[in-house]
Amino acid sequence: MRSDELVDCHVLVIGSGGAGVRAAIEADQYGDTVLVSKTIVGKGGCTPMAEGGYNAVLKELDSCEGHYEDTLRGGAYLNDPGLVRVLVDESPERMADLIRWGAVFDVDDLACVAQRPFGGQRFPRTCYAGDRTGHEMMTTLTERMADTGVETYQEVSIVSLLQHEGRASGAMGLDRDGEVILFRSDSTVIATGGGTRVYDISTNSSSGTGDGYALGYRAGAEVIDMEQIQFHPTGAVYPYDARGRLVTEAVRGEGGLLKNKLGERFMTCYDPERMELSTRDVVSRSIATEILEGRGTEHGGVYLDVTHLPASQVESRLPVMLEQFLKFGVDIRTEPMEVAPTAHHIMGGLRIRPDGSTTMKGLFACGEVSGGVHGANRLGGNALAETQVFGKRAGEAAGKAAVHSRDHDPAQVEAERKHLDEYFTGTSEPAGVWNKLKLSMWEGAGIFRTLPALEQTRSVILHLQSLQLRAVTAENLVECCTVRNMLTTASLIVESALLRPESRGAHVRKDISQAWTPETSPFGHTYLSTSCRGIEKVSR
Amino acid sequence: MKELTLRISRFDPKKDTAPHFENYTVNVHDGARVLHALHAVHDDCDPTLTYRYCCGTGQCGSCAVRVNGQPVLACMEEALEGITVEPLEIPVIKDLAVDLLPYINELPIICPVSTEAATMPAKDIVETMKPLRSCIGCMACVSVCPALSVSDFKGPTSMRQEMRLSLDPRDKKDRTAEAVNGGLFRCTSCQACWKVCPKEIQIPGKAIEKLREVAHFKGHTLPRHAEVAALIRETGRSVTWTEPSLLELTAEVMEPYGPVKKTVGFFVGCMYNLRLPKTALDAVEVLRRNGFRVVIPRDQICCGSPLIRTGQTEYVDTLKARNIAAFTALGIDTVVTMCAGCGSTLKHDYETPFKVIDFSELLAETGFGSPAHLGLNVTYHDPCHLARGQGVTEQPRTILRSLADITEMPSICCGSGGGVRSGFPDEAAALGQRRGDEIKKTGAEMVVTCCPFCEFHIAGHTDKPVRHLATLLLKGYREQEKSGT
Secondary structure, X not given: OOOOEEEEEEEEEEOOOHHHHHHHHHHOOOOOEEEEXXXXXXXXXXXXXXXXXXXXXXXXXXXXXXXXXXHHHHOOOOOOHHHHHHHHHHHHHHHHHHHHOOOOOOEOOOOOEOEEOOOOOOOOOEEOOOOOHHHHHHHHHHHHHHOOOOEEEEOOEEEEEEEEOOEEEEEEEEOOOOOEEEEEEEEEEEOOOOOHHHOOOEOOOXXXXXXXXXXXHHHOOOEEOOOOEEEEEEEEOOOHHHOOOEOOOHHHHOOOEEEOOOOOOOHHHHOOOOHHHOOHHHHHHHHHHHHHOOOOOOOOOEXXXXXXXXXXXXXXXXXXXXXXXXXXXXXXXOOOEEEEEEEEEEOOEEEOOOOOEOOOOOEEXXXXXXXXXXXXXXXXXXXXXXXXHHHHHHHHHHHHOOOOOOOOOHHHHHHHHXXXXXXXXXXXXXXXXXXHHHHHHHHHOOOEEOHHHXXXXXXXHHHHHHOOEOOOOHHHHHHHHHHHHHHHHHHHHHHHHHHOOOOEOOEEEOOOOOOOOHHHOOEEEEEEOOOOEEEEEOOO | OEEEEEEEEEOOOOOOXXXXXXXXXXXXXXXXXHHHHHHHHHHHHOOOOOOOOOOOOOOOOOOEEEEOOEEEEOOOOEOOOOOEEEOOOOOEEEOOEEOOHXXXXXXXXXXXXXXXXXXXXXXXHHXXXXXXXXXXXXXXXXXXXXXXXXXXXXXXXXXXXXXXHHHOOOEOOOHHHHHHHOOHHHOOOOOHHHHHOOOOOOHHHHHHHHHHHHHHHOOOOOHHHHHHHHHHHHHOOOOOOOOOOHHHHOOOEEOOOOOOOEEEEEEOOHHHHHHOHHHHHHHHHHHHHOOEEEEOOOOOOOOOHXXXXXXOHHHHHHHHHHHHHHHHOOXXXXXXXXOHHHHHHHXXXXXXXXXXXXXXXXXXXXXXXXXXXXXXXXXXXXXXXXXXXXXXXXXXXXXXXXXXXXXXXXXXXXXXXXXXXXXXXXXXXXXXXXXXXXXXXXXXXEEEEOOHHHHHHHHOOOOOOEEEHHHHHHHHHHHHHHHHO
């Protein structure tokens, strides 16, 4: 047996986005904390790419009750109400933390944090820093973390969770060279973000590969509502390689209009009351329908138009959008954007309690990798708030957890190592497998779903999982592990979609008609673990 | 899909002693960025290629590389046929991945005043901080910074962060002192950092000069810089008299040979007035030969650049008012500069009621009489304040090509600017030496430039003659005359 680098700590945090860093900052108050990041800290995950904003009740005219109701209604009442209560109650205080730590949010003339309207909310409660809100938060959080004792391992990828005596006891990682590092901890926080890169068209960064769902599931933790995939209504449509790039909801929050190729504001047909600021599931389906029915633009999207707004407003409130479109030859001050839905966020994830604990002892989760907060559709601005509220809670609970004997099971490590070694004799290129996966997911598990299409995608995933991935060198092992995680995450999405016999929020089954509304649905969460699966029944 | 060939720098420190280039031909979609070409190389040609990326949308700063020598974000730069992709000029981990962490970890962090209060600063402060806040840590600025490469200067983005923190009432540290210790006065104000910044953060103007201003008022000014400021206050000039000045050698109005094509004002600047008046005379002569009536107001004084660059700004408004009055009193609508520093200052730091134009810009715009080709092989040194400060790079070359053959060298700072030559002669010399080495590599017989500071400084680091473009052009005219007679 080769000797591995061993790192012992009280709390191990996996992931370096908004939730992971927030968890590490908190956990550090209780004991030695190690944060492991697949990327350079501050650059990975979706937080630095999050543009629009952070929902918090800050004004007297607004109320936490209002935020609570909007979130539940937007989530098609599939949310875990207890988690939503925590989210809305604590979001303002976590915003205050960011301000104490130096965040530079936009302010009004009285130096109060400025807020703008976002979809599905009855009050303008989305705080922002231009259209680089997440980047601002990430900068603040990494600065703050640098001032703590948190030790970071950067560009190290976790490939499996370690278990000892029935509890999570750390994780096994690979560094840039493919060398193994064993992290042993009393408690482990998964904050690995989302995974919509399993879809052909996605807003996610390179790290949105669903690692955390796969790691948690394989270790025995339960995931819920994995079928609930948010397709953000507005992603770029061309050039080819830029497809899916997020066009922030702030564009509509600032007054952007959606029009089809005939120049019609088609939202009048789908949600005449809320129009462009309807919830994301509704807007995405509306856009997809316009395109399917032949009213799409040349590049297969619809128009998103801000040319009626003053150029100065576009420049100061949407500078990143302006810059990105200019790079591709479109001046959004004078020309409409072309947009179409893009896979954005996984509402489902590891089942958590309000303190971030999962169904597995010693394992905590926070941020996008967890499930239950957003139900069947997430409101824009609630994800950044979630990272802070539940990042803090998970970090705190993990930090307060008891100290255990830090040990690992050599047999497990040896089995994992053997699994890695098999990649050297594999025959399938990871890139090719991923490519087939994401096309099949877009085709069969996209905005509109049917039983045959889901089953077809399931069979593609099963086939791809049977292939032996190939690593040319030790440095390429991580690519194999990542594609393996994507296959697991995709299968969780498809299996969950097959478990939910209704249309609910973002999950639309075209082949099922139902007599109930989201509020009166007889179904609760779908759940999956290595030992059980099903859908909860709700007595109304 | 289209086929694309690109050249990539490969380097594995475990196996290689030095980087080498490999050529790859890949298929990419129309409109593909450099990053997508790298993906194609990795997926279809060589899975061992190492490069870093993350967001793919220009927001995380992971993927900065040099394309044809220029730092860019691979995810935003279009992939074009025949490009060369290299790592940033930062220690390489492998292939295109460089070690960003030492620079990221060195960035100053906020030191909050209170853990109790959670109040945002006022709107005007927020609006001033915001542009300094959009840094994505790609370290393109670090890659191109000349000062950082030869001194212990903490670098452009570190200074950006010091400025951002100094503006924030929530921060309790003395950022000015920290910036001074971090090499605030080591920046040559070459402008390279913000020209490569994907977020176009104007670090020299919006951070370094502003911090220097605060540092000045807190008593951190370098003695040599204070001497220059005293001289300007006393004499209106940043250098001392050693020989008859241009103003003494010329009349206020110099008529052209032949009909008047246009009347222009001539801003001579301290160096050309007092140290290199013969070069200035050459420029005046060239203008007269091209039909310009050259008006040289007697009341013009130092433009203030040495004060602005070093943060000693209290006297600058007086200089501005006097210079503007000197030209407007004579009804001038166009002012020609021949010093890159003066030109950039008049264009950016002044609000002039007249147009300011560089000597080479004017001639390229209006056309110029053909000189004789001198049969020389020369190299052209881009003055920072002309190339990056004013965006003037092609015009001098257009003129120069009519006179000589040009062998190009990389456009980098010679080390004379920003008060560094007087403040830190060692740093200036190290950069000057690099320039000398580049000049040697070109094999040129002569160096041509358009800035007196560059001219003076480079001359100390090369055995080749260094001339202003005007001098060479006048020589071309004289040769033309000779061959004509």
